[in-house]
Amino acid sequence: MKEAILKMDHLQVQREGRQVLQIDHFQLKRGELLAIVGSNGAGKSTFLQTVNGLQKFSGKISLFGETMQDDNRTRLRRRMSMVFQETILQSGSVAETIGIGLTFREMKKIEILEKVEKVSTVLRCNHLLKRQSNTLSGGEKQRIGIARALITKPELLLLDEPFAALDLRIRREMITKIRAIAQKEAMSVILVTHDFAEALAFADRAIVIEQGKIVQDASPQYIMYHPVNEVLARLVGIENILSCQLQIQENTYAVQLQNGAVLPYKNLSKEAVSKCCIPADICIFANEIEKQKHGDWFPFVATCNEIRPSKNGYELTIDWQKQQLKLYFSRQKKECFAVNQEIEFALNLAELHLI
Amino acid sequence: MEMQAFWEALQFVVTGNDEVWAIAWLTIQVSGIATLISVAIGLPFGIWLALTDFPGKKLIYSFINYGMGFPPVVAGLMISLLLWRYGPLGNLSLMYTPTAMILAQTMIAMPIIIGFSFTAIMSVNPLLRYQFLSLGAKKWQADWLLIKEARLGLLAAVIAGFGRVSAEVGASMMVGGNIKGQTRVLTTATVMEVGKGNYEMALAISAVLLMIAYSVVLLLTYLQHERKREIR
Numbered sequence: 001m002k003e004a005i006l007k008m009d010h011l012q013v014q015r016e017g018r019q020v021l022q023i024d025h026f027q028l029k030r031g032e033l034l035a036i037v038g039s040n041g042a043g044k045s046t047f048l049q050t051v052n053g054l055q056k057f058s059g060k061i062s063l064f065g066e067t068m069q070d071d072n073r074t075r076l077r078r079r080m081s082m083v084f085q086e087t088i089l090q091s092g093s094v095a096e097t098i099g100i101g102l103t104f105r106e107m108k109k110i111e112i113l114e115k116v117e118k119v120s121t122v123l124r125c126n127h128l129l130k131r132q133s134n135t136l137s138g139g140e141k142q143r144i145g146i147a148r149a150l151i152t153k154p155e156l157l158l159l160d161e162p163f164a165a166l167d168l169r170i171r172r173e174m175i176t177k178i179r180a181i182a183q184k185e186a187m188s189v190i191l192v193t194h195d196f197a198e199a200l201a202f203a204d205r206a207i208v209i210e211q212g213k214i215v216q217d218a219s220p221q222y223i224m225y226h227p228v229n230e231v232l233a234r235l236v237g238i239e240n241i242l243s244c245q246l247q248i249q250e251n252t253y254a255v256q257l258q259n260g261a262v263l264p265y266k267n268l269s270k271e272a273v274s275k276c277c278i279p280a281d282i283c284i285f286a287n288e289i290e291k292q293k294h295g296d297w298f299p300f301v302a303t304c305n306e307i308r309p310s311k312n313g314y315e316l317t318i319d320w321q322k323q324q325l326k327l328y329f330s331r332q333k334k335e336c337f338a339v340n341q342e343i344e345f346a347l348n349l350a351e352l353h354l355i
Numbered sequence: 356m357e358m359q360a361f362w363e364a365l366q367f368v369v370t371g372n373d374e375v376w377a378i379a380w381l382t383i384q385v386s387g388i389a390t391l392i393s394v395a396i397g398l399p400f401g402i403w404l405a406l407t408d409f410p411g412k413k414l415i416y417s418f419i420n421y422g423m424g425f426p427p428v429v430a431g432l433m434i435s436l437l438l439w440r441y442g443p444l445g446n447l448s449l450m451y452t453p454t455a456m457i458l459a460q461t462m463i464a465m466p467i468i469i470g471f472s473f474t475a476i477m478s479v480n481p482l483l484r485y486q487f488l489s490l491g492a493k494k495w496q497a498d499w500l501l502i503k504e505a506r507l508g509l510l511a512a513v514i515a516g517f518g519r520v521s522a523e524v525g526a527s528m529m530v531g532g533n534i535k536g537q538t539r540v541l542t543t544a545t546v547m548e549v550g551k552g553n554y555e556m557a558l559a560i561s562a563v564l565l566m567i568a569y570s571v572v573l574l575l576t577y578l579q580h581e582r583k584r585e586i587r
Contacts, residue, residue, distance in 0.1 A: 052489050053488075054485050054488060054489060074488075074491065074493055074494075077489060077490075078491035081489070081491075082489040084482060084485070084486055086480075086482055088482050088483045088486055090483065090487075090500060090503075090504060091503075091504060100490060100500075101490040101491055104487075104490060104491045104493070105491060148490065149490070152490070158489075
């Protein structure tokens with residue numbers, strides 16, 4: 001069983017008389033890849049800064065088996081690295097910038113240069129080594145910032161939206177590379193991101209922070225389909241969030257949507273619900289085979305109002321008893337629908353999520 | 356007539372004059388030492404003020420800002436009150452000596468150097484220091500790098516300090532007395548020659564003053580200029 005390298009107990013961070021972070025209990029295991037998601041101002045960056053010993057706090061933080069105190073912060077920081085949301089590089093050459101962490105550790109110049117060459121080759125930025133830091137583009141600066149953090153081989157890597165300025169191709173490449181490095185070196189990583197797709201691609205575990213508190217802690221996939229509240233549902237990209245009422249009759253439950261449709265519901269975990277999340281990847285009955293295949297799904301008929309191309313196919317806006325829903329279908333289904341056409345759909349009731 | 360005076364002054368500068376060069380040398384010594392003392396005390400103080408948070412910081416900085424525009428003649432008066440015969444330091448007999456002029460010019464340059472160095476450090480992105488700390492820097496390592504980042508502004512502080520004191524006349528006149536061969540500097544000599552109607556001499560002395568000031572500023576500007584660093 002992997003040991004916990006980070007533990008928080010009754011942690012509180014105050015700023016200008018306001019509580020910005022309150023974590024009752026939290027643990028991170030060695031080698032774990034964690035994503036932190038939440039809306040702007042939720043406390044995500046403050047979380048990272050506190051772990052890095054850059055914020056005053058009350059409560060207890062244990063890192064690598066040691067309780068963080070004023071006199072050991074530098075020693076603990078040398079086992080971590082952090083990439084800030086805003087990449088700031090010191091003046092000088094890119095090679096000097098990348099190696100700065102090793103300079104602090106008073107490593108010999110020749111060894112620093114070797115390590116700079118190595119990490120910049122892995123991250124494909126060795127062509128920038130002789131350039132001056134202030135001549136780099138935003139994307140180049142972010143890559144150099146990541147190289148600067150990785151060169152010290154940290155046991156814990158803290159990333160605060162490190163890919164924001166990178167194009168999609170480079171972003172995917174960096175995510176893959178950092179994951180590979182983390183798995184090879186048994187490095188734990190905490191990634192703060194606004195993009196839930198990044199959380200899905202990168203992390204094995206995600207926590208959601210709202211108003212300084214952890215409101216959900218699960219795998220990214222679970223959070224995506226079972227967000228704990230409406231704010232999070234919108235954050236992870238769920239578009240179909242309908243007001244609803246729960247109907248309880250003897251031992252059966254049903255969800256009445258705001259458009260009047262009544263859907264049987266089995267997996268009730270709480271009775272105080274007001275919204276129903278409908279996934280966007282429900283099924284079109286294109287032919288009899290599909291009808292038989294999804295016979296236990298909830299059928300309904302809706303009118304197709306709009307068809308727009310999307311990244312992996314098409315986005316449909318449909319009118320279901322005067323309730324608009326947004327759905328996504330692959331390119332192969334294009335022939336099954338047209339604007340103003342009535343189409344048969346089927347909804348997997350097991351995928352409904354009530355909040 | 357003005358053109359004739361100008362050409363005579365130019366000839367004067369080129370051929371040289373022992374008295375003028377002696378005055379020039381005293382000017383460099385007095386203003387140079389005053390600037391060095393101000394830098395030795397003012398630069399670290401300005402940096403410390405920028406990097407430290409404490410109650411009353413804004414109040415202290417308001418006094419520094421106020422001191423940057425302090426009238427030199429008032430600085431001269433305050434030093435005079437300390438040094439003249441019946442003053443608290445009258446027994447040191449420093450009045451009308453180059454040492455008194457150094458003290459007065461230090462008083463003028465100090466707030467300028469403190470203020471400019473404070474601004475230089477504050478103008479560096481504050482996140483940079485946190486970035487250094489997050490990469491494992493000790494406090495002194497992070498502070499030192501921050502000072503290096505602010506070196507353009509810090510050198511500007513030195514340039515501004517030297518420029519102010521080499522050009523001032525009120526304090527030097529008050530505490531130095533413009534005594535020939537002892538406390539006469541280029542600025543006080545210029546005022547004196549204009550008062551006597553010797554415009555050629557006044558122009559020549561001014562030209563020397565400008566040359567000295569520019570030479571020092573040129574040297575500091577070269578130091579201020581970014582050097583390209585290459586991987587070795």
